[in-house]
Amino acid sequence: MSASEQQTFSTHNITVLGGLLLIALIIGEVVIGPQSDEEAVVEVVDTMEDIAMRLRPVVTLDEMRSNMTVASAAGGAADQSPDQLYQSACLACHTTGAAGAPKIGVAADWTDRLAKGVGGLVTSAINGIGAMPPRGGSQFSDDQIKAVVEYILDQSK
Numbered sequence: 001m002s003a004s005e006q007q008t009f010s011t012h013n014i015t016v017l018g019g020l021l022l023i024a025l026i027i028g029e030v031v032i033g034p035q036s037d038e039e040a041v042v043e044v045v046d047t048m049e050d051i052a053m054r055l056r057p058v059v060t061l062d063e064m065r066s067n068m069t070v071a072s073a074a075g076g077a078a079d080q081s082p083d084q085l086y087q088s089a090c091l092a093c094h095t096t097g098a099a100g101a102p103k104i105g106v107a108a109d110w111t112d113r114l115a116k117g118v119g120g121l122v123t124s125a126i127n128g129i130g131a132m133p134p135r136g137g138s139q140f141s142d143d144q145i146k147a148v149v150e151y152i153l154d155q156s157k
Contacts (some may be wrong), residue, residue: 088138089148093131094152101131106156122146122149
């Protein structure tokens with residue numbers, strides 16, 4: 001045995017290690033304590049319905065869509081001005097130019113697009129074009145889409 005091995009397994013080191021182990025066992029018994037029969041663990045068996053309920057998403061896409069339809073049918077967007085409609089659905093992309101969207105207020109961005117006319121722009125907005133989803137991801141009616149397109153074009157002259 002080498003000198004370093006003798007140092008590692010010396011009587012002093014083993015005694016200290018044993019003492020620490022004894023202290024850990026005593027603390028474990030005091031803190032955790034003995035388990036009595038009165039503290040019997042009750043095993044809960046879940047049914048498949050319980051498990052399915054916990055795994056169910058909080059909100060589904062269908063619920064979100066139905067809530068959007070109810071809000072728009074209740075007049076949520078019907079009485080909004082074109083500026084308010086723009087603020088609620090178009091602002092994020094058409095202010096920053098995200099995903100190649102033409103920016104509001106920049107006439108050069110709209111020049112090529114105006115070649116197909118306002119009606120063509122409205123149709124593109126309703127059906128979606130490029131990265132833009134149909135209706136810009138909103139539930140706006142055709143008339144509201146037309147009003148927003150005209151508003152954006154007025155702001156981009």
